Amino acid sequence: FVWDNTSFRIGASIGLVPISQESGTLTDVLSAADSACYVAKDQGRNRVHTYQPDDEAVSERHGQMQWVQRIQDVLEQNRFRLFFQPIAKLNRATGEKNLTHGEVLIRMLDENNKIVGPGSFIPAAERYQLMPSIDRWVVSNTFRVLTLDKEKVADSVSSCCINLSGQSLSDERFMDFLVSEIKDSGVSPEILVFEITETAVIANLCNASKLISTLREMGCRFALDDFGVGLSSFGYLKNLAVDYLKLDGCFVKNMVGDNIDYAMVQAINQIGHTMDIKTIAEFVEDEATLEAVRKVGVDYAQGYVIAKPMPIEIALYNDPIDLATTEEQAEPVKLKTASTKH
Template sequence: MAEILVDDNLNLAPVMLDQCSVGLFVLGVDDCIVNWNRWMVVATGIGVTDAVGHLLVDLFPELSGSVVEQAIDKALRQDQMTVLRATAETPLLSLRHHSGNYLNQMVIVKPLPDQVEKVLVQVFDQYEYPTVPIHSDSRTTSQLDTLTTRSILSSIADAVITTDINRRINYMNMVAEKLTGWRLKSARGLPLTQVFQAMDEGAVKLEETISRCLETGSPASGQRQELILVHKDGIGIAVEESVAPIRDEQKQIHGIVVVFRDVSQTRSLAAQVSWQASHDTLTGLVNRGSFDSRLDRLLRDAMESGRIHSMLYLDLDQFKIVNDTCGHVAGDELLRQIANSLSEHIRSGDTLARLGGDEFGVLLADCTEPVALRIANKMRQAIMDFRFIWDDRSYAIGVSIGVVAITAESERAEQVLSAADTACYAAKDGGRNQVHVYRSDTGEAAQRQGEMHWVARIHSALEEERFCLYVQPIVPIDKQTAHSGHYEVLIRMRDEEGKLVPPDKFIPAAERFGLMPRIDRWVVNQVFSLIEREHEMLVLGGYCFAINLSGGSVNDEDTLAYIGKKLDECRIPAGMISFEITETAAIANLSSASYFIRTLKQAGCQFSLDDFGSGLSSFAYLKNLPVDYLKIDGAFVRDLATDPIDRAMVQAINQIGQVMGLKTIAEFVENETVLTLLREIGVDFAQGYGIARPVPLTDQDGNLLLGK
């Protein structure tokens, strides 16, 4: 039999183009369709006879005036290629699939090489393409001339190889040349398997597929198969291929066509997507979703087998200081190094995950509590000994760890996580850099239940307007007056029976469960509205109010925006409002606190750093916070007369405040002796029961009580 070439009169287009894994159709100068491959038939539901010879806009009326029509015009008139990508809001073509409409198409429109006024349109789905059953005896494309066929084959993304009946190559397009490393001139006449070499089992599969195709006269399978193609240079390339017979008009088989495409990038991308779906990209550790799934498996195992497992919940201490001081790049690098350090202390088969931020979780399979406790302490010691170097400076951090057992009595994953979090919180509350084991029969569960009870009561109090405000004066020490006009605003809650509830009863629960921003906004609204109503009395009377803000509010952009809005609405004069932020809340997120303070200072507010001296490295971070007042922690002031260390601390804080141009305020001043010592030290203001006790700001009807 004579060698079969693409230039022969056999119509190779139907088989070759129908094997392609993308949609293909060709338009002429009159915008009529001259070719329509099988992919388009399956994806649109429009048969060849209904497509060929018709205008594209007749099939897709929505394309009139669209970017697709504009791209076709550019290809026809300006010889210009265009790549279009669809979105869920703007699909390009109405393609259908068993799962619904395709909304992720990419369309390439380009002029055919060596063809006058003909345009090739290639339609890709970015995630999958329809399974196209190929039948070699069907004519799904129109009859194309040889030159058009060659132009299409040189333009499509798929590789095409045709052979004669003896499996010797007679045609390859440019994509096939690139993937195999063979030029058509050298490959023509060679056995297919010499040019299209598949590795190991792939070679056997390919041989079986070709034999079955030639024996049956039909494609061996409606599905494509993956194998590794060996490039001429020895490089392995992952490809997806399909094989179909070539027939003449009398349906006699004259050879085969192999259509294949490079799926290396797709396979790599799929592996990468799979990895990213289960791992944290920063540290390379397992992420929260995968951690939760593994925790569920351990829970099921504990219930079914009775085995004991353990979980550790780790929260880094002082991470935010490094992150805020050195920047997020340093913070990310610190997390990576910590992850590597922790990885050295877990056993094979255990799971170390980053749960979010600076929090990590560890699942210890077949691990009793004593063993889990030893592992947790090794991790704690490793972090304590670790030194992070950045910009020639060394930083020490710590970690608080909660330990909880996973047993047959552990009902749900949420309970295990909650218990581990509670234990970690107890470790932090106990002084940080500790390991704490959760005990359900101790006060931890009761404490958490009690906090949850307070959450409900806080919500009810807010809805029923059962919060009220008290004030306590802050007086200049040298004037010794209880009525300076400077007051700290204090919040109280009335219970269901109208009795006052002190803040230390409900504030911890509010902070724990994120309710403080809502409470703080309530206080701001009450004080600002009162100033607006009593403008003559309070503004002209020279009053100023200090309002406490929680760490949650300082890190909340909504609270910052709310305060700014209320300042404008209520026409609050500059200098009349100061906000008190605790030192620990400020240094917990230094950058947020600094931004918050600077923004409201521009609006005329002042700031006090409350409980100063209770945090770590107070002086080192003070220069980054543009405050106006330092409120010396009352723990140093209360025993000032009897404890020389407390006196030295107060002197040091006052001195640094004076050097920085800040006013100092002493809290918990309870007697005249302490007040005298504060005057000798040079502290500016005093506050406490020795000056005046808190009093209501308004009566129950909201009427101002100050000055009356």
């Protein structure tokens, strides 16, 4: 149809549910129809998708929709938990102080006080635009932990990497939130490293460039995560003022037995160093891979051969809890000696 000299096309995506004696309650039927409708949209729109009890696509979509309410409940009830995976400097100079480097990771505490990994809830959070809320929670609570004992952190922590989603990069209010949180919390900007993925940067290049410029002026640093998977990686790199490149794990984890992956790691590392950018290898899971990235000249390594993720309070403050605790077993911990006041 035409309105105000502008043509509009109308489309329809329909979820259809056959109703029978086994259909369940009205709520069940409407939920199934909603899930089927979303599947119709995912498959190209302008079509009808009929719900079947054994439909895997509908089941996956329905499962994600159930996660939405769980995520919202967890945010309201403060049941996310911060974990921290150390990153090792591979060629530390003789006498150089062994400072803490690492990446902040998020886990969920479910209704039974069990730790839930991000693979269970992040896909739903991304699909339903919940990542900015999660990012804000991570930033605020990471800053809170970093300022529990500012003197100890200043003396022992070199970098604390925090992931930012593409949805947050596209939110023009998010930069103001970050600047305000840094100033209000009293956290030292020099230890903050914000990780953004290559694909998120490409999709939000203008906002990403502005964010990087503003926060680097404050003293923060940036890492470009999952680098190397995009076709335009090196072209965009020339226009982004980043401090670290995190080599995509798909190259690193197979580099010992795959000459092409080995060459990719070499090439990315060399280009990074040519641009005076430090390099970090992800997914370093065994000694052979660790030795390979060290031989190539990569600056830092991250992976299970270095350390598994642990509660952030343990990693930063050596809270007296068994350091062998795994992320699956770990319970949230509270500091016994540090004040929560800034």
